[in-house]
Amino acid sequence: MFTTNWWGNPIGWLLPNAYVIPGLVGLSILAYLINGFGYPYWWELIGARLERSIAKAEIKANVLRTLLAATAGFTHAYAVPLSLLGFSLGRWFGFHRERVMMYGRSRRSEAAPLL
Numbered sequence: 001m002f003t004t005n006w007w008g009n010p011i012g013w014l015l016p017n018a019y020v021i022p023g024l025v026g027l028s029i030l031a032y033l034i035n036g037f038g039y040p041y042w043w044e045l046i047g048a049r050l051e052r053s054i055a056k057a058e059i060k061a062n063v064l065r066t067l068l069a070a071t072a073g074f075t076h077a078y079a080v081p082l083s084l085l086g087f088s089l090g091r092w093f094g095f096h097r098e099r100v101m102m103y104g105r106s107r108r109s110e111a112a113p114l115l
Contacts, residue, residue, distance in 0.1 A: 005018075005019035011025070021077050021078075023078075024077055024078060024081070027078060027081040027082070027085070028080075028081040028084075030081075030085065031081040031082070031084040031085040031088060032084065034085060034088040034089065034092070035084060035087070035088040037088070037092055038088060038091045038092045038095055041092065041095035041096065041099060042054060042091075042095060044095075044099065045095060045098055045099070045102075048102055050098060050102065053094075053098040054095070054098075056094070057090075057091055057094025057095055057097075057098065058091060058094075060090055060094055061086075061087045061088075061090035061091040061094060062087065064086045064087060064090040065083045065084070065086055065087035065090070066083075067086075068082050068083040068085075068086040068087075069083040
């Protein structure tokens, strides 16, 4: 709804220059949305007293973000949402790995159906 400038998009009325670079708004929305997916895991690790694991995942994700931001010479305006997207995915995978280790590797399987 907000990724293109069409007559029903209020952002297009409020910020007409937002859609000058094609795809930038959509990529930014996607990056911020994926960034929000890591917060439940973050709070879960805080509750489990795994602050060091959070710090390690955040450091690795920020290194990835810095490397992606360094591509601004050829990604131009897309560098900021791409770096946020890389940070978000790196953080999510780091948190997910810690959760798997916290809960154990095997998951409960559903009961076999009765024949």
